[in-house]
Amino acid sequence: MTTKFPIASTLFALFLFSPALALFGNTSTKAAEIYSAACASCHGSDGRGAPISQVGFDLPLPDFTDCNFAVREPDSDWNAVAHAGGPARAFSRLMPAFGDALGPEELQLATAHVRTFCTDNAWPPGEFNLPRMLVIEKAFPEDEAVFESAVAAQGDGAVSNAIVYEKRFGARNQFELSVPFGRQERATADGGGWQGGIGDIAAGVKRTLFFSRVTGSIFSVAGEVLFPTGDREKGFGRGTTIFEPFLSFGQILPSEFFLQSQAGAAIPVDTQRADNRGFFRFGTGRTFTQGQFGRSWSPMIELLGARDLVAGRTFQWDLVPQIQVTLSRRQHIMMNVGVRTPLTDARSRDTQVLFYFLWDWFDGGLFTGW
Ligand code: HEC
Known part of the structure; x- marks a missing residue:
């Protein structure tokens, strides 16, 4: 079960990282830190999706830098997926549920960081x-x-x-x-x-x-x-x-x-x-x-x-x-x-x-x- 690997490593990283969270004052730094600890192992530090060799599954990962795709999704949908996992919006279980590992504010920060990958402000959210x-x-x-x-x-x-x-x-x-x-x-x-x-x-x-x-x-x-x-x-x-x-x-x-x-x-x-x-x-x-x-x-x-x-x-x-x-x-x-x-x-x-x-x-x- 190669697919377990990124989930397990992510949760382990979160475990190591959570005491450090309290130390960050700046919300955008904090958002970037949460993202890199919880999400980057699959979604990539650039938001385009990590390679198959790293994630261990071949389901295509979304490209969060693609404004046409990313900006049209309301925060509520992304929060639902981050909180309750892919199946909350009929996506794959490979997108894990973080509701138990991260609090609602931390998840909001993680999705806020995902928002920063589209850098073109012309798209109505x-x-x-x-x-x-x-x-x-x-x-x-x-x-x-x-x-x-x-x-x-x-x-x-x-x-x-x-x-x-x-x-x-x-x-x-x-x-x-x-x-x-x-x-x-x-x-x-x-x-x-x-x-x-x-x-x-x-x-x-x-x-x-x-x-x-x-x-x-x-x-x-x-x-x-x-x-x-x-x-x-x-x-x-x-x-x-x-x-x-x-x-x-x-x-x-x-x-x-x-x-x-x-x-x-x-x-x-x-x-x-x-x-x-x-x-x-x-x-x-x-x-x-x-x-x-x-x-x-x-x-x-x-x-x-x-x-x-x-x-x-x-x-x-x-x-x-x-x-x-x-x-x-x-x-x-x-x-x-x-x-x-x-x-x-x-x-x-x-x-x-x-x-x-x-x-x-x-x-x-x-x-x-x-
Ligand atoms: C274990 C790998 C993994 C981790 C870790 C992970 N994701 Fe995902 N995520 C996925 C996969 C795979 C999909 C695509 C699911 C599909 O297409 O059915 C996905 C999809 C998503 C989507 C849905 C995009 C859409 O199509 O609307 C969002 C939002 C998302 N992830 C946010 C996050 C956030 C935020 C984190 C960190 C808190 C995170 N993910 C961590 C694997 C992961």
């Missing part, structure tokens, strides 16, 4: 990756695939779905493609029935303009184009190209609370077919963790306001209470379900049940990490 709301577009750039669904809870039957694909590029940018499709019940001359079709396909880019660890804020600008790919006659598209610029803002609050908001406009090329529209969306929520490092539950509420930019129209408001839950142990697969209730014009707009299934594909395959 994973803490800003707040839970995705059902409607508001978050400010954090993401690698994810989402299946979204909206089902009419009253009136004629209607189901609209979309597959959304998001891909990061560079430190702060994201590309997005959204393909909507749906089915709806319609009255026709021969009695009516369900009709299906594809909607208006959208493509967009987002860029984070600003983030601050000090204030806990992140701010991004984005632009989307909706192409008239849907069949307007059947009610699946607007029949004109629409430009949608918007701003997104996220704010981390104390005690796992957060705010997210989005404001923008929809500007159609052909105003005979769709009106210019402005929108404002505001949401808040809190994340609850089951057990010490378990599943995350995030109840949230969104307030959605939109107004056609035409004289005489008024604001339409909707409320969307919802709950997001992580499904996989890696926390890279999650779902959210909520209800969109009109607060104004309730007669002309239906209540809808909204749902999504989300896969952060960068963190692992659909069938790994459970």
Whole structure:
């Protein structure tokens, strides 16, 4: 069992080293010392992973100098792994649990030292990756695939779905493609029935303009184009190209609370077919963790306001209470379900049940990490 060797030597080093810990005053020196005693035998003193000849196993070690990988992981995930071992986030047992050998503050220092291996400050940290709301577009750039669904809870039957694909590029940018499709019940001359079709396909880019660890804020600008790919006659598209610029803002609050908001406009090329529209969306929520490092539950509420930019129209408001839950142990697969209730014009707009299934594909395959 060669694999026992690095673990045993690490624990022995810790044993020798722990009385010395108290002597270090400077936290960054202390963090470096803890890292080199507890973590470097496997992760390497440079954070790139020690060679197979030294660790005695051939499982690839993460490269902590790779900002694209390292910065997106929030401290909470790394602390869970350092404390309870790889299996806490469905990684290998070869990543040992240090919860018994090191106290929470020492582990925090060890992960803080791991953070120093990425030296490029352009990357927004994973803490800003707040839970995705059902409607508001978050400010954090993401690698994810989402299946979204909206089902009419009253009136004629209607189901609209979309597959959304998001891909990061560079430190702060994201590309997005959204393909909507749906089915709806319609009255026709021969009695009516369900009709299906594809909607208006959208493509967009987002860029984070600003983030601050000090204030806990992140701010991004984005632009989307909706192409008239849907069949307007059947009610699946607007029949004109629409430009949608918007701003997104996220704010981390104390005690796992957060705010997210989005404001923008929809500007159609052909105003005979769709009106210019402005929108404002505001949401808040809190994340609850089951057990010490378990599943995350995030109840949230969104307030959605939109107004056609035409004289005489008024604001339409909707409320969307919802709950997001992580499904996989890696926390890279999650779902959210909520209800969109009109607060104004309730007669002309239906209540809808909204749902999504989300896969952060960068963190692992659909069938790994459970
Ligand atoms: C005995 C070898 C060993 C030691 C010692 C060790 N690790 Fe690890 N660690 C691993 C392995 C192997 C993996 C990869 C697991 C996988 O990919 O399934 C890993 C993964 C990790 C990850 C997960 C990265 C990700 O993909 O999200 C973190 C964080 C981490 N280690 C932190 C630490 C810290 C902090 C210490 C010291 C307190 C430490 N490790 C000590 C072997 C070790």
